[in-house]
Amino acid sequence: MSIDPLEGIDAPEAVALLEMMLRIRRFEEHCVELYSAAKIRGFLHLYVGEEAVAAGIAAHLRPDDAVVATYRDHGHAIAKGVGMRAVMAEMFAKVTGCSRGRGGSMHLFDAATRFYGGNAIVGGGLPVAAGLALAEQWNGTDAVAVCCFGEGAVAEGEWHETMNLASLWNLPVLFACENNLYAMGTALARSEAEVDLVAKANSYGMTAWSVDGMDVAAVRAATGRALTSMRAGGGPVFLELRTYRFRAHSMYDPDRYRDKSEIESWKQRDPITHWRALLEERGILGEGAFDEMDRAVEAEVDDAIAFAEESELEPVSELTRWVYSDGSTAVASASAAPVKGGAL
Amino acid sequence: MKLDYRAALRDGLRHALINEPRAFLMGEDVGAYGGCFAVSLGLLEELGENKVRDTPLSESAFVGAGIGAAMGGLRPIVEIMTVNFSLLALDQIMNNAATLLHMSGGQFAVPLVIRMTTGAGRQLAAQHSHSLEGWYAHIPGLRIVAPATVADARGMLWTALADPDPVLIFEHAALFGITDDLPEELEPVDLDRAAVRRPGTDITIVTYGSGLHRSLEAAEVLPGEGISAEVIDLRTLRPLDSDTYLESVARTHRALVVEEGWRTGGIGAEVAAQIGEEAFWDLDAPVGRLATAEVPIPYAQHLEAAALVQADDVVAAVRAVVG
Incomplete structure (x- = not known):
């Protein structure tokens, strides 16, 4: 018996999932061009092929949920609700960027949507996500923290340490492991003695399962199940999202370690192509609807690029601002309540 | 209490x-x-x-x-x-x-x-x-x-x-x-300011942590040689309160930096460099520096003691700076 992929998804949400994936795809495609044109510099890691993961997870996230991502973070930021203008301006190193041009592609931050970066040290975001979850647990909310990371992080000590701590303390953190099969250029089996990631997570007493990360409905359903449990105090969940990046690791990567045939076979599973076809087949997406959506998305990306182009650079006079807090720190979470002082 | x-x-x-x-x-x-x-x-x-x-x-x-x-x-x-x-x-x-x-x-x-x-x-x-x-x-x-x-x-x-x-x-x-x-009531500490732990007139010893105690011990015996040492406890190593020790050096015209870290690239090097940059014309002698010997700290008591700055080392270093 096969489950209907549209189970529990109404037409507007089905369309929204497609649109989210398409927004990320088109954004990334433009980034390639802009990188070639030297408008974007530094490292650039693209999410093309993996859009179903961010879109499927974000479908269940609330504004008060926190997200920690990796250096391949454009998709997660856009899916969490960071404006495309602010993300693009960040890549252009402009002061209107979501990190004022200080972080670039790998370090997108946005307090308003609780997007905590953009961590460029593999595994470095994991303990931070556990801490964000601890704060929610402490405050008695049902908000969660989501940590997106690649399967390469599973080899890091920080992964093992965090899995143990999160499980031990029953923290509401979703470990979203995007298994795209290669840690930069090293295939999983070339670096891991045990390649069953679910078994590894299980060994920490954590609920875990694998999901087809090329299927946005599957990611959405799995996330929904995980978050429902987590919001009710069920503790952390590990999801292995089996996915694939269609492009190289970064713009510097000559992609020598993968067969072209392997890449081509994964491209046959393009999450956008498949979801679009399903929606058209079910009549949810009428004739011409996709092209119309695509034109709107292209217009949004074009607008973001124009905004980034026109924006100013941060004045050099601000170089040393915020090495330490200066009282203007615009983060409600860290300074919501005054510290008790005076009478000790 | x-x-x-x-x-x-x-x-x-x-x-x-x-x-x-x-x-x-x-x-x-x-x-x-x-x-x-x-x-x-x-x-x-x-x-x-x-x-x-x-x-x-x-x-x-x-x-x-x-x-x-x-x-x-x-x-x-x-x-x-x-x-x-x-x-x-x-x-x-x-x-x-x-x-x-x-x-x-x-x-x-x-x-x-x-x-x-x-x-x-x-x-x-x-x-x-x-x-x-x-x-x-x-x-x-x-x-x-x-x-x-x-x-x-x-x-x-x-x-x-x-x-x-x-x-x-x-x-x-x-x-x-x-x-x-200490008083019964807890008193908050000003983390922005170094503290003058012993006032003096002939040399400024800039230190922190364990070095404070070695320096104070040395400062106890130095008056016997006619030397009055001012001892400054940095308390905060970053950001450094350079005003306090520069003001002191302007009065004493001599400085010794004492730390437990290793000498090369240490906090003492930073303090000494600042004094050199900011108080060069106040100085009557090169800034002295004492730090831990550049070795992994050994277990044997005599070797460990030899690696660390002792009060006698401070006394000797002060003599060398004062001349």
């Missing part, structure tokens, strides 16, 4: 946990064991599991969790058993705690306090005898403090907890037995 350094640390910690509702302590053996140095002894029983949390031996995870919890609105006090183990959490301290506010364009402050013991002098050999506070002081974004007195041991934590940015407190393991009379 008479307190030793350990009891003062405990009093400051207890006070912080009780008076700051968002504060909690986490670290290895802080709960059931009572703290490796018994600083948190009794606090688990008094304040409960939510406020006093034993962690796994996972320095990176619990320091990183402290960073996340701080950004999530809490005021974590993370205890790393000793500075030696903090190296296992260096990614979190350096790549996250120190960078997030600046890199996020001012969006995410990290109001985190990390306490750890530091220092040698107890025959614990190379892996348990590091003094890396000067090394941490290299990192922009962190505040580095080192309580050398009983009053500072009690009061620094409260000031650190009110700081919106990450503060690392280095408690010296060889100072746990020192005692002092």
Whole structure:
């Protein structure tokens, strides 16, 4: 018996999932061009092929949920609700960027949507996500923290340490492991003695399962199940999202370690192509609807690029601002309540 | 009331946990064991599991969790058993705690306090005898403090907890037995200012931590040679309160820097360089420098003692500077 992929998804949400994936795809495609044109510099890691993961997870996230991502973070930021203008301006190193041009592609931050970066040290975001979850647990909310990371992080000590701590303390953190099969250029089996990631997570007493990360409905359903449990105090969940990046690791990567045939076979599973076809087949997406959506998305990306182009650079006079807090720190979470002082 | 350094640390910690509702302590053996140095002894029983949390031996995870919890609105006090183990959490301290506010364009402050013991002098050999506070002081974004007195041991934590940015407190393991009379009420410590611990007129000794005690011992005997030494306790290694020691050097015209870290690239080198840059025309002699011998600290007592700065070394160095 096969489950209907549209189970529990109404037409507007089905369309929204497609649109989210398409927004990320088109954004990334433009980034390639802009990188070639030297408008974007530094490292650039693209999410093309993996859009179903961010879109499927974000479908269940609330504004008060926190997200920690990796250096391949454009998709997660856009899916969490960071404006495309602010993300693009960040890549252009402009002061209107979501990190004022200080972080670039790998370090997108946005307090308003609780997007905590953009961590460029593999595994470095994991303990931070556990801490964000601890704060929610402490405050008695049902908000969660989501940590997106690649399967390469599973080899890091920080992964093992965090899995143990999160499980031990029953923290509401979703470990979203995007298994795209290669840690930069090293295939999983070339670096891991045990390649069953679910078994590894299980060994920490954590609920875990694998999901087809090329299927946005599957990611959405799995996330929904995980978050429902987590919001009710069920503790952390590990999801292995089996996915694939269609492009190289970064713009510097000559992609020598993968067969072209392997890449081509994964491209046959393009999450956008498949979801679009399903929606058209079910009549949810009428004739011409996709092209119309695509034109709107292209217009949004074009607008973001124009905004980034026109924006100013941060004045050099601000170089040393915020090495330490200066009282203007615009983060409600860290300074919501005054510290008790005076009478000790 | 008479307190030793350990009891003062405990009093400051207890006070912080009780008076700051968002504060909690986490670290290895802080709960059931009572703290490796018994600083948190009794606090688990008094304040409960939510406020006093034993962690796994996972320095990176619990320091990183402290960073996340701080950004999530809490005021974590993370205890790393000793500075030696903090190296296992260096990614979190350096790549996250120190960078997030600046890199996020001012969006995410990290109001985190990390306490750890530091220092040698107890025959614990190379892996348990590091003094890396000067090394941490290299990192922009962190505040580095080192309580050398009983009053500072009690009061620094409260000031650190009110700081919106990450503060690392280095408690010296060889100072746990020192005692002092303190008022009943906890007095907060000004972390922005160095302290003149002994006024003098002929030379300025700039130091901190264990070096303060070696320097004060030396300053006790120096008047016998007609030398009046002013002893300055930096207290905060980053940001340095250079005004205090530059003002002192302007009066004494001579300076000696004493530290427990290694000499090359140490905090003493920074202080000496600042004096050279800012007070060159005030100086009557080159700035002197004393630091730990550039070796891994050995176990054998005589070798360890030879590696560390002793009061006699300070006396000799002062003589050399004064001429």
